[in-house]
Amino acid sequence: MLLAIKNTFRRRRSFASRSFFTDFTGVLNNPGDFHKQELTFDLEKLQEATSEVLKIHGNSFDDSLGIKHFAAIPLTRIPGDPDSIKGHKARGLFWTKPDSTGVEVSRDIEIKEELYTEVVPEYKHTYFSKVITELQKQYKLGRVRLLLKEPRSCLSFHRDPEPRLHIPIITNPGAQMIIEDKAFHMPADGGVWVTNNEKYHNFVNGGEEGRVHLVAGVLNYTEFE
Ligand SMILES: [Fe+2]
Numbered sequence: 001m002l003l004a005i006k007n008t009f010r011r012r013r014s015f016a017s018r019s020f021f022t023d024f025t026g027v028l029n030n031p032g033d034f035h036k037q038e039l040t041f042d043l044e045k046l047q048e049a050t051s052e053v054l055k056i057h058g059n060s061f062d063d064s065l066g067i068k069h070f071a072a073i074p075l076t077r078i079p080g081d082p083d084s085i086k087g088h089k090a091r092g093l094f095w096t097k098p099d100s101t102g103v104e105v106s107r108d109i110e111i112k113e114e115l116y117t118e119v120v121p122e123y124k125h126t127y128f129s130k131v132i133t134e135l136q137k138q139y140k141l142g143r144v145r146l147l148l149k150e151p152r153s154c155l156s157f158h159r160d161p162e163p164r165l166h167i168p169i170i171t172n173p174g175a176q177m178i179i180e181d182k183a184f185h186m187p188a189d190g191g192v193w194v195t196n197n198e199k200y201h202n203f204v205n206g207g208e209e210g211r212v213h214l215v216a217g218v219l220n221y222t223e224f225e
Helices: 002-016 019-029 043-056 127-138
Strands: 034-040 071-074 094-096 105-107 141-149 164-170 175-179 182-184 191-195 201-205 211-218
Touching: 034 127, 043 127, 043 164, 127 141, 127 211, 141 201
Parallel strands: none
Antiparallel strands: 034 191, 071 141, 094 105, 141 211, 164 191, 164 211, 175 182, 175 201
16 A cells, blocks of 8 residues: 555655656747747836726726627727727637637738727827837737736637737736647736737636736737747
8 A cells, every 4th residue: 555655656756856847947948939028018007007907997898799708998090990999809810729620710900000009099108008019119019918817727729810019017827838748928018929820729817816917919929939
């Protein structure tokens, strides 16, 4: 009996010291589909701006027509067009393999990302205006949104039409993006990441508080292999 317990312990230890952690470290050291950018922003100001936007927006995110575990607040729109951020336009086209057939289907509607150049007027006084102006100088941006990932939730496994830029604002160690078979936590430290959303991916929040990222489409990013 004692020997059996000891063997179990040994097996567990050898599993723990084996490839899972090696792979995880490998992802951190060589984040192939997670590209850290040179830019940084002021995390405290990003968090203050998030509180301000939330207050203006009625302290809730748009749940995109009742779709489970997706919630957004659009920060940019087509100039002068309030309808450009309503309903399905808070979400947009993606592809997924929803069932046992493994057949890919498209969901939602195509968005003319390049037209979303204006900061939503109600948020123009916030720090996000400065952040978006700065990002627009360096990237051809699509829509910019605040995306909420609810506690203990995940998205569909899907791919998007273009890479996405992330600025983590509120996060926790269990909030991880998974691209194909690699998971990675982007810390909230003012840093900026571009992720390869043209590959199949998901986002999980295994924490007990909401995760908030600023997320933007990047229309001219050519650094992924
Ligand atoms: Fe996505």
